[in-house]
Amino acid sequence: MPDRYDLPAGFRWGAATAAYQIEGAVAEDGRGPSVWDTFTARPGAIRDGHTGAVACDHYHRYPEDIALMKGLGLDGYRFSIAWSRIQPVGSGPVNPAGLAFYDRLADALLDAGITPLPTLFHWDLPQALEDEGGWLDRDTAYRFAEYAAIVADRLGDRIPAWITLNEPFVHTVFGYAMGVHAPGRTLMFEALPAAHHQLLGHGLAASVLHDRGLEVMLSNNLTPVEPASPSAADTAAAQAYDTLHNRLFTDPVLLGRYPDLSALGVPDDIYGAVRPGDLDLIHAPGLDGLGVNYYNPTRVAAPTDPVLPFDLVDIPDAPHTAFGWPVVPDALRRLLLGLRDTYGTALPPVTITENGCSVAESTAPDQPRIDYLATHLDALAQAVAEGVDVRGYYTWSLLDNFEWAEGLFSQRFGLVHVDFETQKRTPRASYAWYRDLIAAHRARRPPVGDHGGGGTPVTSG
Ligand code: BGC
Ligand code: BGC
DSSP, X not given: OOOGGGSOTTOEEEEEOOHHHHOOOTTSTTOOOBHHHHHHTSTTSSGGGOOSSSXXXXXXXXXXXXXXXXXXXXXXXXXXXXXXXXXXXXXXXOOHHHHHHHHHXXXXXXXXXXXXXXXXXSSOOBHHHHHTTGGXXXXXXXXXXXXXXXXXXHHTTTOOEEXXXXXXXXXXXXXXXXXXXXXXXXXXXXXXXXXXXXXXXHHHHHXXXXXXXXXXXXXXXXXXXXXXXXXXXXXXXXXXXXXXXXXXXXXXXXXXXXXXXXXXXXXXXXXXXXXXXXXXXXXXXXXXXXXXXOOOOEEEEOOSSSSSSOEEEOOTTSOBOTTOXXXXXXXXXXXXXXXXXXXXXXXXXXXXXXXXXXXXXXXXXXXXXXXXXXXXXXXXXXXXXXXXXEXXXXXXXXXXXXXXXXXXXXXXXXXXXXXXXXXXXXXOHHHHHHHHHHHHHHHHSOOTTOSSSSOOOOOOO
């Protein structure tokens, strides 16, 4: 059986974070408020009333964090850019101090031999755009493309590959349908125009990036969906959920069409949001790489309540993370083979842009995280051996951080422990494990053209 040491030569090792989860400094250097500043101020929205106002204070401590990355031997670092640092109200004038931060960050990464992989949108929409309707408003897609042009013009000379959106599924469903994330809307299926407008924004931004000679990826949260039983009712429910979670976000980009939404009771034109020509704008720019964020599979049964066409049920036979998510490494292999079978030659090379688990702080010495990472990387190597083209792996996350609705303390995803009182960083056992894995893999499969030096970066995407 192939294992993680068999991943191909030149395979890119990375770690991932996101702006609002680590930066802090929310009122500094002209940053405008985002929907997450507003939402975290809402009583009861976030566990223990936490916010990302300070988080890991990465805005000031990024040199220390880059030193930690260098210690791991990373090829790449995935982070996100806070739109409201670049354009405080999401449109119009540029804030030079905000751009300058990402400029310093990119240069410091490159000095450390680490390729920056920025995500343009990881859920922190400028509040001023939300006040106009946010992603429910079609104009937001056009504002997003303008913002993409601003940052690409400044950083594109040094950063070859870009991710447009992070997980439009989670942002739409948690943020606009269920209201557990910012902006806290509870529109149920009527939230789906927000999905279409994000995809439209992706397509418009992809054209902007391609015009500048840059590579484009999109990071989707994908989950293999399994019916709770072989019954027709469970199977139909599983198909409906697969449509909502996976195909709604991947088919338009890779195939240029939406899946059949009738099982969700959603009209084909997504409540009037889809206009003639939109699918071309989404599909035609093409994708140089599909980012896959994978955490767990989903088991689905026939609905018991009349509102939704499915019920999500537990997978009791699997171990669970601190978050209660089932741990099923082979589901990652199945997910990747399923992508290849579904999309065939329309599937671009894949990069795992998030994978990891939260471990309770009391659990020492971090063995559950090491087990999670090791077993998922073995499953990944098996998918590669079975022919799926996977170019890299960015673990979530470098640091413990602001875990959205769960606040700061309860769900710790970091290879590095963060004490949020003192900002002290302490590498965990998984940090040393990942460092050693990267070194051992490089020794066994030296990057092409590497004659024993530090690991020559190859182009991603
Ligand atoms: C999913 C994860 C996702 C998370 C968002 C979970 O239910 O399984 O994949 O990242 O929700 O917080
Ligand atoms: C998100 C991250 C999040 C992680 C764990 C993904 O849904 O992109 O921001 O922290 O999963 O929930």
